[in-house]
Amino acid sequence: MAIPVEAFFLTPDGEGTLQQQVRGMVMQGILSNLFPAGARLPSSRKLAEHLGTSRITVTLAYTDLVASDYLVSRGRSGYFVSESAPRKPEFQLPATSVATATDWSRAIGSRFSGSEIVTRPRNWRDYPYPFIYGQADARLFDHHNWRACALRALSPREFEATTLDQYDQDDPKLVDVVQRHILPRRGIRARPEQILITMGAQNALWMAAEILLTQRRVAVHENPCYPEQRKILERTRCTTVALDVDEGGLDPETLPDRVDVVFTTASHQCPTNVTMPVDRRRRLIELAARRGFVIVEDDYEFEIPDTAAPAPSLKAMDRGGAVVHVGSFSKSLFPGLRLGYLVADEAFIREARSLRALILRHPPGHIQRTAAYFLGLGHYDSQLNRMARAYRRRRAEMDAALRAHGLLHGPDHARGGSSFWIDAGEGVDTSALARNLLADGVVTEPGSVFFSDRPAGRRFFRLGYSSIDSGKIPEGIRRIAARLEQSGCTRP
Amino acid sequence: MAIPVEAFFLTPDGEGTLQQQVRGMVMQGILSNLFPAGARLPSSRKLAEHLGTSRITVTLAYTDLVASDYLVSRGRSGYFVSESAPRKPEFQLPATSVATATDWSRAIGSRFSGSEIVTRPRNWRDYPYPFIYGQADARLFDHHNWRACALRALSPREFEATTLDQYDQDDPKLVDVVQRHILPRRGIRARPEQILITMGAQNALWMAAEILLTQRRVAVHENPCYPEQRKILERTRCTTVALDVDEGGLDPETLPDRVDVVFTTASHQCPTNVTMPVDRRRRLIELAARRGFVIVEDDYEFEIPDTAAPAPSLKAMDRGGAVVHVGSFSKSLFPGLRLGYLVADEAFIREARSLRALILRHPPGHIQRTAAYFLGLGHYDSQLNRMARAYRRRRAEMDAALRAHGLLHGPDHARGGSSFWIDAGEGVDTSALARNLLADGVVTEPGSVFFSDRPAGRRFFRLGYSSIDSGKIPEGIRRIAARLEQSGCTRP
Numbered sequence: 001m002a003i004p005v006e007a008f009f010l011t012p013d014g015e016g017t018l019q020q021q022v023r024g025m026v027m028q029g030i031l032s033n034l035f036p037a038g039a040r041l042p043s044s045r046k047l048a049e050h051l052g053t054s055r056i057t058v059t060l061a062y063t064d065l066v067a068s069d070y071l072v073s074r075g076r077s078g079y080f081v082s083e084s085a086p087r088k089p090e091f092q093l094p095a096t097s098v099a100t101a102t103d104w105s106r107a108i109g110s111r112f113s114g115s116e117i118v119t120r121p122r123n124w125r126d127y128p129y130p131f132i133y134g135q136a137d138a139r140l141f142d143h144h145n146w147r148a149c150a151l152r153a154l155s156p157r158e159f160e161a162t163t164l165d166q167y168d169q170d171d172p173k174l175v176d177v178v179q180r181h182i183l184p185r186r187g188i189r190a191r192p193e194q195i196l197i198t199m200g201a202q203n204a205l206w207m208a209a210e211i212l213l214t215q216r217r218v219a220v221h222e223n224p225c226y227p228e229q230r231k232i233l234e235r236t237r238c239t240t241v242a243l244d245v246d247e248g249g250l251d252p253e254t255l256p257d258r259v260d261v262v263f264t265t266a267s268h269q270c271p272t273n274v275t276m277p278v279d280r281r282r283r284l285i286e287l288a289a290r291r292g293f294v295i296v297e298d299d300y301e302f303e304i305p306d307t308a309a310p311a312p313s314l315k316a317m318d319r320g321g322a323v324v325h326v327g328s329f330s331k332s333l334f335p336g337l338r339l340g341y342l343v344a345d346e347a348f349i350r351e352a353r354s355l356r357a358l359i360l361r362h363p364p365g366h367i368q369r370t371a372a373y374f375l376g377l378g379h380y381d382s383q384l385n386r387m388a389r390a391y392r393r394r395r396a397e398m399d400a401a402l403r404a405h406g407l408l409h410g411p412d413h414a415r416g417g418s419s420f421w422i423d424a425g426e427g428v429d430t431s432a433l434a435r436n437l438l439a440d441g442v443v444t445e446p447g448s449v450f451f452s453d454r455p456a457g458r459r460f461f462r463l464g465y466s467s468i469d470s471g472k473i474p475e476g477i478r479r480i481a482a483r484l485e486q487s488g489c490t491r492p
Numbered sequence: 493m494a495i496p497v498e499a500f501f502l503t504p505d506g507e508g509t510l511q512q513q514v515r516g517m518v519m520q521g522i523l524s525n526l527f528p529a530g531a532r533l534p535s536s537r538k539l540a541e542h543l544g545t546s547r548i549t550v551t552l553a554y555t556d557l558v559a560s561d562y563l564v565s566r567g568r569s570g571y572f573v574s575e576s577a578p579r580k581p582e583f584q585l586p587a588t589s590v591a592t593a594t595d596w597s598r599a600i601g602s603r604f605s606g607s608e609i610v611t612r613p614r615n616w617r618d619y620p621y622p623f624i625y626g627q628a629d630a631r632l633f634d635h636h637n638w639r640a641c642a643l644r645a646l647s648p649r650e651f652e653a654t655t656l657d658q659y660d661q662d663d664p665k666l667v668d669v670v671q672r673h674i675l676p677r678r679g680i681r682a683r684p685e686q687i688l689i690t691m692g693a694q695n696a697l698w699m700a701a702e703i704l705l706t707q708r709r710v711a712v713h714e715n716p717c718y719p720e721q722r723k724i725l726e727r728t729r730c731t732t733v734a735l736d737v738d739e740g741g742l743d744p745e746t747l748p749d750r751v752d753v754v755f756t757t758a759s760h761q762c763p764t765n766v767t768m769p770v771d772r773r774r775r776l777i778e779l780a781a782r783r784g785f786v787i788v789e790d791d792y793e794f795e796i797p798d799t800a801a802p803a804p805s806l807k808a809m810d811r812g813g814a815v816v817h818v819g820s821f822s823k824s825l826f827p828g829l830r831l832g833y834l835v836a837d838e839a840f841i842r843e844a845r846s847l848r849a850l851i852l853r854h855p856p857g858h859i860q861r862t863a864a865y866f867l868g869l870g871h872y873d874s875q876l877n878r879m880a881r882a883y884r885r886r887r888a889e890m891d892a893a894l895r896a897h898g899l900l901h902g903p904d905h906a907r908g909g910s911s912f913w914i915d916a917g918e919g920v921d922t923s924a925l926a927r928n929l930l931a932d933g934v935v936t937e938p939g940s941v942f943f944s945d946r947p948a949g950r951r952f953f954r955l956g957y958s959s960i961d962s963g964k965i966p967e968g969i970r971r972i973a974a975r976l977e978q979s980g981c982t983r984p
Binding site: 020024030068087101104109113116136145150160162163165166184185202211217232260294321330336337338339348351352354357363364367378381382386 | 579581607628634676706752829858
């Protein structure tokens with residue numbers, strides 16, 4: 001059988017190079033049993049003519065297909081489908097006599113769904129004024145060097161490090177750069193056995209809660225807080241106490257008498273973005289040591305190099321070892337990477353390593369090695385510098401526009417970060433505001449999901465500036481102010 | 493200040509190209525505050541001479557450092573450390589007055605460590621006869637095309653798909669190829685909402701246990717079985733029943749009266765490698781539908797294309813939707829990838845998606861997209877074909893050698909796979925055997941960890957052939973037989 005040239009056609013939305021597309025068409029034909037073993041392929045000249053490509057494109061595709069055993073070459077007779085070409089297996093499915101449907105409402109023992117937290121439309125990128133938080137900005141990312149590092153991690157020399165099952169182990173190169181390069185940025189000295197790589201900060205928080213909390217324990221969290229933090233605590237069935245934050249974040253003097261674990265975002269309170277002053281940090285650590293509770297420090301937002309000296313992390317001040325430090329590369333690199341780390345006492349890290357091994361063994365080798373190179377070669381530092389410049393510009397633009405429209409008053413208690421937390425005033429429903437603003441092309445994040453008592457948070461909203469152009473900020477803020485004006489509510 | 497050339501030296505074990513090494517030295521000097529802002533770099537001519545490299549190498553490294561703002565170029569005056577170059581922050585750490593050490597034995601509420609399962613030395617690659625299981629073989633892996641797919645997924649065009657926070661969503665391209673390309677290989681038709689990408693098969697099994705089991709439920713698992721399967725079930729505090737397998741795997745007629753979930757490795761029983769016959773599969777599904785229990789099918793070992801028609805998966809025969817199917821790319825691609833999938837009723841997948849979002853959000857974007865291309869472009873099929881040929885050759889070698897030494901008798905109840913399960917006979921302690929064999933350069937996996945009653949498993953061991961050369965098999969088996977001979981124990 002000879003396969004006719006008509007079996008081949010290029011689609012306008014075909015992906016990859018022409019050579020890849022030709023190869024793909026042959027593979028698909030063979031895998032779907034359209035092209036049987038022994039069938040002759042059109043000559044490269046004929047197929048090239050038919051597709052309107054160069055002959056070398058077809059020849060290279062055919063040669064590649066010979067290497068992967070889809071085709072065999074018989075010299076001047078041309079190319080044929082290989083007798084041992086890959087095939088899709090075909091089954092005769094034996095019938096089962098019953099088809100009683102399983103009752104899944106009964107079969108499911110624990111429910112996790114139903115409390116999805118949606119604060120922005122999935123297609124936020126389609127809006128001209130996306131004041132969203134926590135996504136990477138392609139214009140600021142050093143894609144070139146990330147690619148170079150990824151390529152290096154893909155070299156055959158790295159095959160073992162990146163492809164083997166590592167049981168419960170991390171990539172030692174990544175642990176090494178975190179220890180020597182990242183943690184000193186936060187004032188932290190740690191030994192390798194006090195560090196564990198995680199699938200992002202959320203994964204680290206979840207593990208901390210699983211290890212530290214039981215039904216009989218008391219966890220304190222900030223209010224408002226990262227909504228997933230509350231969900232994670234709920235799962236452990238421990239007693240939770242929500243402590244309201246003020247312009248200094250969580251106040252250690254307001255801690256309840258009984259507490260086992262305090263979860264805090266001291267450096268950049270989520271979502272209000274305020275920084276906990278040093279005296280409160282010292283007090284919190286003293287209380288932890290004296291009363292024997294553990295502090296889980298969610299240091300999710302990287303420290304933007306600033307003119308002001310950055311506040312050291314809680315972990316840096318912690319002599320008694322009461323602090324479990326959670327770090328993340330989601331903000332400084334990108335969230336789709338899913339890499340973070342835990343730094344804590346060896347006894348805690350040992351449990352976290354075993355728990356991680358149980359639920360997923362270890363983070364993928366290739367992304368760990370790529371990150372290790374990117375950090376170790378200094379690209380991370382340039383990346384932070386570049387982001388810092390852009391974020392400072394954007395923050396100044398935001399600050400000016402928000403104040404001009406009366407949306408921001410008094411001192412800014414935040415040190416950098418990548419968002420503003422706005423009080424829209426008594427009576428405003430920022431969820432309705434957010435819906436209305438979508439019609440104006442503006443994406444904002446309503447505040448109620450961050451609060452234990454959702455109605456109380458209705459008047460607040462978050463404006464992120466990690467994904468919006470500096471030049472678009474004034475107009476975006478103007479549109480927000482105009483909508484608020486319309487709603488006719490009191491301003492604070 | 494002028495930085496002297498003596499500040500630079502190449503180390504013999506330096507990694508990367510010369511250009512990368514030069515760049516790295518400058519970056520490290522700046523980041524460690526050795527080279528202050530405004531300091532002049534040695535001329536490219538001088539530094540090249542000093543290092544014994546070409547001048548263009550130094551010039552290219554300098555140019556790159558200008559682009560990332562470590563250096564500035566002042567025309568003919570040369571290169572200088574940029575005023576805005578990245579810096580490590582320096583802290584004055586405020587002292588805390590207490591240093592009472594936290595009592596971690598009290599702070600830890602749930603323990604996970606202490607039951608690590610070690611069946612082989614971590615440095616198994618250093619042994620000439622590694623009969624280990626489940627690791628990738630660099631000689632069989634299509635590294636070239638994997639790299640090409642990874643590179644494609646790293647292109648700026650794919651930035652959003654691979655770097656953004658996807659909340660609880662998978663890469664739709666990967667779900668698509670799993671649905672159209674992988675599941676049909678196992679006889680399964682599924683809609684996208686019935687599929688969830690996981691961090692490997694173990695992650696999928698863990699999620700299934702978390703969702704389906706509570707303290708009040710009964711789980712059945714095979715005995716012997718994958719040791720981590722038992723650990724996962726123990727964590728849920730459900731009642732577990734271990735059912736002994738025979739040459740047809742798990743026997744549905746031996747199921748207890750009360751059962752909520754059955755965990756089975758029907759296609760390749762782990763570790764005995766036997767295949768469950770079709771009549772037993774049909775019976776198991778009938779019982780599940782009639783009695784309302786759920787079957788979790790761990791299809792961890794990919795189907796090697798064979799002369800015999802592959803057995804369809806349980807899920808393929810499941811009309812009532814009682815089967816939760818777990819698949820993995822660890823054996824067909826490589827375990828360090830950490831990718832697998834769940835296929836089940838939409839109600840179950842919804843819970844699994846929410847649970848996954850809670851513990852880690854989603855699998856990393858780049859590895860999902862890379863796998864999607866590798867599968868979609870047909871490289872996966874060639875890869876399986878190549879592995880099948882090598883595994884068939886190795887299995888035949890293993891079979892012949894094992895029979896020649898009296899270590900294998902009777903029919904082979906396994907269909908392919910990548911290991912043999914050997915009964916060393918009454919009284920043999922295969923843990924001691926494994927230790928002795930290490931001295932002979934042979935790595936084997938003793939059997940007791942697979943059994944609920946560990947002593948009962950002492951006489952068995954597993955011999956994997958996914959990481960050993962076909963040519964080395966006869967000598968490796970000879971050494972095993974010789975050690976067994978020495979031990980003087982009865983053979984079965």
